[in-house]
Amino acid sequence: MREGLPHIVLSGFNEKEKFRSKSIGRNPEIPIQDRHSHGVGILTSYNEAISQGNSRKQATVSITSESGIYLEVISVPSCQLQLDSLDTTKSYSLKSLHIEGDREIAVIFVPDNKRQDFSNKLVAYLNPEKDVINKKTSIASPKNRKLIDSIEQIRLASLRSFWTDKPSTYPRNDQEIIWWEVWVNWSDKAGTPLEIANNLAERIGAETTQSYLTFFKTAVFLIKCSAEQLQSAPELIGNLSELRRAQASPNISITLGATDQHELATNLHQRTTFTTSSKTSVCILDTGINYNNPLLSLTCSRDKSDCWDASWQHFDMYGSGTAYNDHGSRQAGLVLYGLELQELLFSNGSFIAPYHIESARIFPQVGVNDPKLYGAVTVDTANKIEITNPDWNRVYSMAVTAEPSGPTGYPSSWSAEIDYFTSGYQDEKQRLFIISAGNNQTLTPHTDYWDQVNLSEIEDPAQSWNALTVGACTFLTTIDDPTFNNWSAFAHPGDISPSSRSSLQWAWRKQAPYKPEVVAEGGNRLLSPNRQELSDADCVSLLTTSGRSSGLLLETTKDTSAASGIVSRDAGILTSEYPNFWPETIRGLMVHSANWTNQMFSRYGLLQKEHNSTTAKETMLRTVGHGVIDIDKARHSADNLLTLISQEQIQPFTKDPGKESKATDAKLNEMMLYELPWPIEILQSLQDTNVKLKVTLSYFIEPNPGRKGYRSRYSYQSHGLRFEVIRPEQSLPNFKKFVNGLTTEDGEDYSGPEGDNSGWHFGPQLRKRGSIHSDYWQGDAAQLAKMNYIAVYPVGGWWKYKTSGESWRKNARFSLIVTIEAPEEVSDVAVDIYTPVQTLVDLSVSV
Known part of the structure; x- marks a missing residue:
């Protein structure tokens, strides 16, 4: 054959x-209300909200050209608002929609000169002479019935009305100082969003940054202040859309320790061949890569490295007396060698590196980034990398995630910016992004690891639609370290890795993509004999390169960071072999070749016994995706x-x-x-x-x-x-x-x-x-x-x-x-x- x-x-x-x-x-049925009492009640609440808004607006002068009032429109229980009718563009516009309990709450903006338009709809609803006859049933119903009957109350919007993150993340009191993401409607003709940001900050005595994002008809900037200071924002900004908490510093999972010898690395370096004419690259967005490590120096170099901040070092120096974080170098080793490094080190065979490795540093040496928008940091750094070799075929690899501040599964500014960048909207150049699912940092030996994965939600920005999100599985169960005699592997071979995350509990599960799409080796944990302790021992972790230039050049790593490095390697291999394939095709081939392991099918069988077949399949898709990539099938x-x-x-x-x-x-x-x-x-x-x-x-x-x-x-x-x-x-x-x-x-x-x-x-x-x-x-x-x-x-x-x-x-x-x-x-x-x-x-x- x-x-x-x-x-x-x-x-x-x-x-x-x-x-x-x-x-x-099919939309949920809208209950028929008593025309008079319901209509009069809604009209009264509308007029009261307008009156309250007038009182509040008298003391302010709008920053934007359009002046108006923001209102909250609250649905009747278990009913959808008529969004089309709440966003007429010419009269009033929908700014945001969120759900509290069994009610939808929409925030709409009513320009000062269009207030009568909504009143007219209510007056027509109350007037029997305006009734509409259904052609099929010949039954008359009030004009605008679906719109008005779906509404329970209208009230003046408050600052909290614009909050679309988790309710629990809203400031604990009005004096708490936080960084706010301010989302506004925008267009290219309006100039830079910094004008609004700076004017708002000056007016309310707040701090802002010079970073912002722009999407289709949307701009996002940051303001540091209290809720009390920001209270006047709805009156000051006529295009305010929503508020979110600025993302906290991403959480990078790092395993310390090293086990190997400099001679092995030097020998492998001499047996490695790299074609410098290659036009394929895997770009690692992380803490920087030490391209002086002899295991990485043939494929990565200073010319292939850049930083978001030009003043940063390209990588942290071990023993320099300052902070040392070599997560990016560890990722590079997996991207280049995958799971083959151990075998390559102890063999005499040659190794061919088919693609470049580029380093895009998105973290400072000390501390964390200022709370700038992580989407801008990520994409701006990627754009810097592309300037030098714009015609290369790139795979972007990022094993950096953060706990989501908003409803889980919903797009964030970070994940949306990645979707925006990969879609080719600005330059018609599509790009492949590979992102780790994030790690569970609070593993316990007392709960089944499968249940812990199902309860740990995939982190931001791995909900990106266009990115390939990678979870972790494991086949590592051998314990050859005498330190761990009588310990046992926590996860079964071929099953999900204990630290992985799933999208099973996402708040937006019914609409969100299945994440992760694939899984790869991410290491295991060891369980103590008394079943009271877990260890991430080297023997159940992955061997990779360290961030050092000499001496201990090898390290171990684990979890979804490691898994995303392995999948990034698969993507690099496919892209170098098929340079004319689109990023969509490379992503498709990897998912297409993936299969569940025998252990995963066993899990599926157990789930079928506990639930119906549909629930069992969705649970698997949101935990292990389509399974483990078969790179041979993906290639040939x-x-x-x-x-x-x-x-x-x-x-x-x-x-x-x-x-x-x-x-x-x-x-x-x-x-x-x-x-x-x-x-x-x-x-x-x-x-x-x-x-x-x-x-x-x-x-x-x-x-x-x-x-x-x-x-x-x-x-x-x-x-x-x-x-x-x-x-x-x-x-x-x-x-x-x-x-x-x-x-x-x-x-x-x-x-x-x-x-x-x-x-x-x-x-x-x-x-x-x-x-x-x-x-x-x-x-x-x-x-x-x-x-x-x-x-x-x-x-x-x-x-x-x-x-x-x-x-x-x-x-x-x-x-x-x-x-x-x-x-x-x-x-x-x-x-x-x-x-x-x-x-x-x-x-x-x-x-």
């Missing part, structure tokens, strides 16, 4: 078709393992001719239909043989970071994509009708999809979270022979709506990866599904 074959990249075998969604969204195909790759783009949204310039929402536009080159005859000959089909769809989104609830039109993602595969017994016309709403408009009967859709592991409902969707089907080869049609189609996002300006015109890139896996032999005959497909593709190219 041939192995190591290149993946087959498809050109063609698809066509675009006009598209309309078939799904019909084989005779019995065929991988097809398509890099394409569609325009998800459009407007009708003549309406392009009107302030109306766009509509869904087109889909891509694939008729894949399929080894039909070979598959048919393998009847009664079990085979596997795996499909992965990978794309990047543009973020909309403001916390407006992230539902309906206010979604975080710019767009979404989905895939569907034709069923074994489904005709092509029926498949098109099943996927595309336009195909059922020809008058022909459609009673639902034909054929059986069983065999998929996750299914279309579970696989739809985030911006990477992966699933696999197992069944008879003769059935798979009929499954060669795949549709990729769009779903909604903020690009679609009129508030996005011209974003509806944009194209969306995606990578579709499809693999067929068959046994190597059937009845002692070698199986070759690769050659017939390669022949079909070559013939298509020649034609």
Whole structure:
């Protein structure tokens, strides 16, 4: 059997078709209120709020050009507010939305000259002569009923109204001094947000910084003051959107200790070959890398290093008498050597380094950064690195996380800036970011490690949609250190690493991506004989490079930092081997190749007994993701393992001719239909043989970071994509009708999809979270022979709506990866599904 074959990249075998969604969204019912008492009550509360606002505004003069009043609109219990009606742009605008208990609370801005507009809606609601007749039922209902009946109360907004972080993180008293993240609506035409920041700071006697972030229609800056000082901000700033607590210093997990000899490192250095002409790099955003360590010096150098602050040293010097933190150097060793360093040190074989390592220092030598926005620090440093070699293909690796201050799973300024940077919004250059999930620092021997992982929530900024988030698993259970006689491994081999984190308890779990997407070796813990103590001994940690230039050049490391280093190495290998593959494709290949270990499948079996199958699968996805990457499968195909790759783009949204310039929402536009080159005859000959089909769809989104609830039109993602595969017994016309709403408009009967859709592991409902969707089907080869049609189609996002300006015109890139896996032999005959497909593709190219 041939192995190591290149993946087959498809050109063609698809066509675009006009598209309309078939799904019909359902919103919770809005209770019918007593028109008079409810309407009068809401109108009274509205007028009282306006009157209170007038009294408060008399003593202030607005900093911004627009002057108005902020109001809180509170929903009736268990009911969604009508966000579309609360954000009319011309009259009043929605600033934020959060949930308290069973109520939604929206903050809206009402300009001074538009106050009557909302009153008019209430007056129309109360007037029976304005009733609206339902055409289907002929029943009359008050005008604006859904909007008004969903509201329980309107009141003047306070400073706390703009708080979108965890309620418990709000200042304990009005005099407590903290750094605030101030979020404002913004546009490029408005100039720099620093003008507002400086004016606000001067007016209220606060401190500010010269750092800020800008997103799509959003800017963020920092103010240091008390709540008492900031109380007047809603009256001073007419475009205030939300307030959050500025992020605390990120928590880096570091294991000290070293075990090895300088001679081994020097010998390996002499056996290492590096191609200086390589245009692939893994850039490590961390504490800096000691490129003078002989194990790192061939791939990293001063010319490949930079710092966020130009006055910082590139790395900390051991024994210099100042602080020493070599976390970045330890990451570099894993990125370069992975799990092979021990074997390489004690062998005589050669080692080839296929990519550069770049060092981007984002931490100072002493103390922590000023509370500047970590998104700006991260991306500004990455931009510095790109200046020297702008044409390199880079993988960004960051094992730095912080405990989230806001609702877990929600985008933060940090994670949103990474999404913004990776999406290519500013320069049309997409980038691959790999981030560790964060570590549980409070492990206890008294609780099952699986439960501890499930209760430890993934940290900021690893909730980034575009980044590949890495958790930790472990196979390290051997105890060869006599110091730990009679101790035992805490985690079973092939299971989650005890210190890893999950997204199972995220507050935003229903909408957030599955995180981590993959796991890698992160070391284990040892449990004492009396089961009262845990140890992170060297024997269950990973060997790597230290931050020293001589002497003890090796160190140990562990946890999700180590795991993200290993996955970054996989990404570097793939990027160097396939320089024309998009970052979306590299990310997709790694997830596509990943599988659960036997121990993970055992966990899944236990969860199925305790819960239903859907809950068990989601628990696994939010704990171990898609499992452990198989780098060989990610790199190459084989005779019995065929991988097809398509890099394409569609325009998800459009407007009708003549309406392009009107302030109306766009509509869904087109889909891509694939008729894949399929080894039909070979598959048919393998009847009664079990085979596997795996499909992965990978794309990047543009973020909309403001916390407006992230539902309906206010979604975080710019767009979404989905895939569907034709069923074994489904005709092509029926498949098109099943996927595309336009195909059922020809008058022909459609009673639902034909054929059986069983065999998929996750299914279309579970696989739809985030911006990477992966699933696999197992069944008879003769059935798979009929499954060669795949549709990729769009779903909604903020690009679609009129508030996005011209974003509806944009194209969306995606990578579709499809693999067929068959046994190597059937009845002692070698199986070759690769050659017939390669022949079909070559013939298509020649034609």
